Amino acid sequence: MKRKTLASVFTALFAAIICAGSLMIIPTAPVPIVLQNAFAVLSGLLLGPIQGAGAVGLFLIAGTLGLPVFSGGSSGLAVITGPTGGYLAGYFIAAVIAGLAVRRAPIDSVSKAAPIVISATISAFIAIYIPGVLGLRRVLNLSMTDAILKGFVPFLVGDAIKIVALVPITLKLRPIVARYLHPEA
Numbered sequence: 545m546k547r548k549t550l551a552s553v554f555t556a557l558f559a560a561i562i563c564a565g566s567l568m569i570i571p572t573a574p575v576p577i578v579l580q581n582a583f584a585v586l587s588g589l590l591l592g593p594i595q596g597a598g599a600v601g602l603f604l605i606a607g608t609l610g611l612p613v614f615s616g617g618s619s620g621l622a623v624i625t626g627p628t629g630g631y632l633a634g635y636f637i638a639a640v641i642a643g644l645a646v647r648r649a650p651i652d653s654v655s656k657a658a659p660i661v662i663s664a665t666i667s668a669f670i671a672i673y674i675p676g677v678l679g680l681r682r683v684l685n686l687s688m689t690d691a692i693l694k695g696f697v698p699f700l701v702g703d704a705i706k707i708v709a710l711v712p713i714t715l716k717l718r719p720i721v722a723r724y725l726h727p728e729a
Contacts, residue, residue: 581634584599
C-alpha cells in the first residue's frame, strides 16, 4: 500500500477510535469522565502532529455534523459551544502538542524515548485542560476557582491513570506504526 493511503487509513482509524471512546463515559456534571481525551492524545503520540490532529479533526467534524460521537452519544454545534466545547478544542491542540513533542523521542530506544513520551503525554493533557477550563468558565459564568474545581480537579486521578497507561502503549506501538508510516526511519 502506498504511504499516503496508509496515512489516510491510520488517520481514519484513530478518528474511529476517538469516536468509540464516546461509549465509555462516567457522567459527572458539568463535564463527564471519558476515554476520548486519552485516544486524542494517543493519536498525536502515534501518528504525529498533522495526522493526529487530522484524526481529531475528523472526529470533531463528525460530531458537529450530527453523528453521535461526542460523550454519551451527543452531537451537534450545541456541544461544541457548550460546557465541554473547550475540552473538545483541547483534544485537537493536544494531538498537535503530543505529536510535536514526541518527534524528539527515538523509535529504537525505549529508555531514551520514555522521558520524552511521558512529558509529551502530560503536556498534551494540560493542553486539553486549559481551553476546557476556560471554556467551562465562560459558558457557565463561573469564577476561575469554581471552573478549576469543576473542570480540572475531579479529573486528575483518572487522567493520571490514563497517562500511566498511555506511556507503555505508546512505547510499544510507536515502532509498529512508524514501520508503516515511515518505513525509511
